[in-house]
Amino acid sequence: MTTPQKPWKKSVGLRLLDGVFAVLGLTLSGLVVLTSPMAGPEAVGFVAIPVIAIINFLRVFREGATARMNALAATLIMSAFLFLITPWLSVMGTVVSRGRAAIYSGFFTHDMRITPPKSALDMGGIKHAIIGTVIMVLLASIISVPLGILSGVYVTEIRGRFTGLVRFITQAMSGVPSIVAGLFVYSTFVLFFESYSGIAGAISLAILMIPTVARTSEEVLKLVSEDLRFAGYALGSTQSRNVFKVVLPTVRSGLVTSAVLGVARVAGETAPLLMTAQYFIASKTNPFDGPIASLPTYIFNMFQTGNRNSVDRAWGAALVLLGLVFVLFTFARVVTSARRRR
Amino acid sequence: MSDVAVQRRELKFKKPGIDRVFHFVVTTGALVSLLVLGLIAVFLFLRGFQIFKDMGLSFITGSLWEGTGAPGEPTTYGIAPMLVGSIVLSLVAVVIALPLSVAAALFIEFYTAPRLKKFLVSLLDLAAAIPSVIYGLWGFFILAPRATEWAISLNHLFGWFPLFHVPAPFFDGSPFIGGMVLAVMIAPIITSVAREVFSQTPPDQISAAHALGGRKWSAIRYVALPFGRSGIIGGAMLGLGRALGETVAIYLVVNIAFKTNLNILFTGSGNIASMIALKFGEASQYEVKALLAAGFVLFAFTLAVNMFATYIVNLSKRKSA
Numbered sequence: 001m002t003t004p005q006k007p008w009k010k011s012v013g014l015r016l017l018d019g020v021f022a023v024l025g026l027t028l029s030g031l032v033v034l035t036s037p038m039a040g041p042e043a044v045g046f047v048a049i050p051v052i053a054i055i056n057f058l059r060v061f062r063e064g065a066t067a068r069m070n071a072l073a074a075t076l077i078m079s080a081f082l083f084l085i086t087p088w089l090s091v092m093g094t095v096v097s098r099g100r101a102a103i104y105s106g107f108f109t110h111d112m113r114i115t116p117p118k119s120a121l122d123m124g125g126i127k128h129a130i131i132g133t134v135i136m137v138l139l140a141s142i143i144s145v146p147l148g149i150l151s152g153v154y155v156t157e158i159r160g161r162f163t164g165l166v167r168f169i170t171q172a173m174s175g176v177p178s179i180v181a182g183l184f185v186y187s188t189f190v191l192f193f194e195s196y197s198g199i200a201g202a203i204s205l206a207i208l209m210i211p212t213v214a215r216t217s218e219e220v221l222k223l224v225s226e227d228l229r230f231a232g233y234a235l236g237s238t239q240s241r242n243v244f245k246v247v248l249p250t251v252r253s254g255l256v257t258s259a260v261l262g263v264a265r266v267a268g269e270t271a272p273l274l275m276t277a278q279y280f281i282a283s284k285t286n287p288f289d290g291p292i293a294s295l296p297t298y299i300f301n302m303f304q305t306g307n308r309n310s311v312d313r314a315w316g317a318a319l320v321l322l323g324l325v326f327v328l329f330t331f332a333r334v335v336t337s338a339r340r341r342r
Numbered sequence: 343m344s345d346v347a348v349q350r351r352e353l354k355f356k357k358p359g360i361d362r363v364f365h366f367v368v369t370t371g372a373l374v375s376l377l378v379l380g381l382i383a384v385f386l387f388l389r390g391f392q393i394f395k396d397m398g399l400s401f402i403t404g405s406l407w408e409g410t411g412a413p414g415e416p417t418t419y420g421i422a423p424m425l426v427g428s429i430v431l432s433l434v435a436v437v438i439a440l441p442l443s444v445a446a447a448l449f450i451e452f453y454t455a456p457r458l459k460k461f462l463v464s465l466l467d468l469a470a471a472i473p474s475v476i477y478g479l480w481g482f483f484i485l486a487p488r489a490t491e492w493a494i495s496l497n498h499l500f501g502w503f504p505l506f507h508v509p510a511p512f513f514d515g516s517p518f519i520g521g522m523v524l525a526v527m528i529a530p531i532i533t534s535v536a537r538e539v540f541s542q543t544p545p546d547q548i549s550a551a552h553a554l555g556g557r558k559w560s561a562i563r564y565v566a567l568p569f570g571r572s573g574i575i576g577g578a579m580l581g582l583g584r585a586l587g588e589t590v591a592i593y594l595v596v597n598i599a600f601k602t603n604l605n606i607l608f609t610g611s612g613n614i615a616s617m618i619a620l621k622f623g624e625a626s627q628y629e630v631k632a633l634l635a636a637g638f639v640l641f642a643f644t645l646a647v648n649m650f651a652t653y654i655v656n657l658s659k660r661k662s663a
Binding site: 040042066067070072074076077078083084088090091092095146150155160166168171173176177178179181183186207210238239240264267268269271296299315318325 | 358360361363364365367368369370371372373374375376378379381382385386389441442443445446448449450453464465467468469471472473474475476477478479480482483484485488526529530533555556557558559560562563580583584586587588589590594615618619622633634637640641644645647648649651652
């Protein structure tokens, strides 16, 4: 089969020409900004968008209205895209560049038990925050991963009369503000036991994690081919046996992905932890024993302290947190693509 | 053809016992989400019930937050300024993020090579997963100083327009800056929903647009955009829902002030979520009840927005299926 021809596709030469004109427009706007009271790279960006749009508009002026609109739209769409990803790249770049200052060899092995937040950056660390985050996220996973997968299994395997409802509820739940989950756990758990605790934090995280796990696991379970299920039944299998021996093992890596994405979703949640787990300066491994630290609440507290060194610590912890989310994402992606290749 | 009537053998099937247990367990597990959602509503409502009873409708419409509820002390709680603040902040965010996100979705879907597209989709996912506390830090230290300058220019040029008017020259921690940080946070969500809808545009219709002498923009304007309209609206609503409930980023970036501020460039605003976080630490027992009641209002409000959004997105999916 021949691949369909695309005569409207741009040639390499034309693309190069586009680039040349873009650079030309950028230079022109740079000159405009230099000779005006405006300043800074973002001003060049603001000016360059209409300038380049007009240049491209004029280049195809003689080809008719359709071509003119096409050139204008292409420039604007591309500029909007660049405009939009700039802040994301800026967030990641800033976290890396500002976060490095606080990280030293003991950053991961010390806590803040004997170190005031504003002390020099070669003391104290985030050991307590890492331990707290790991404990709460693990507990949250233990609660939410089975529940999320069960609701995925219900929607794809049992397909009972609640299917529509379960799907709808899952989606509605993914929109529950994180602070509401925190308030709920506060109003039940924390008030009942009269104490903030790691387990309360974990439950609030679990509430936020269930919808993510449920939706992703439903999506991977949908990929299991119907033939495979029928083959199981044809061999006389019961449905439960079929699910546990055929369906779930087929998508094992996909289910791992769904759990990992759920963890990535909640690892950085701050608001619910403020009202359930609070913050504590020392390392602690017992989730039932009062307030406990976590990476997000550490960042929040260091920012609140407002001292130069404490803010640097906040950036350092932000770098670790972002690195954690990034690693989880890469892991999920590698697992997924490995499955596709097989 | 024979005259013998076709007789169907009666099929008898009884679910094996193990399957009945299995069904029961899975159904129960699946309905836990429903239970949790119900419990959230019930508990927040019950804990806040006394406030709803004491304050009545003025809890929603009142604009004063005073007192601790101690006997003899005049105490009034009304969340109107923060309710308005939530809406203003999220609307600013959606107005900024929506056009840029739709354009970015069009760019990723129609203007990039497959390999770059894959990379950009990953970047989108990652941007959506950056914790809000990090967006808040970035908003405070990196965006706010620049955005304050932009706000001054905007006010200089369009100050005659009520929205951009300021009663006094204070531009820091304004709804404009808060809305911008929210826009950066919700743009990945809107972009990925819109991109997904655009990716389902029937390719033969796009080819048809080209065959009729249209260029890429004609195909987008007359095929992709109409096709994806409800997806775009749904994505925007999902973004709105996320923006309405955001706590930490607003807490860090906006000057939380308990006042109704419709001059978006002027300092001081806040939303329900950030107000709860602010007052939570030092609240009296009675005030905590009021905060839980405020949480219930926020919950009901975002739930309504999200259900509506889900409904619209599903509508577009059914149309394309």
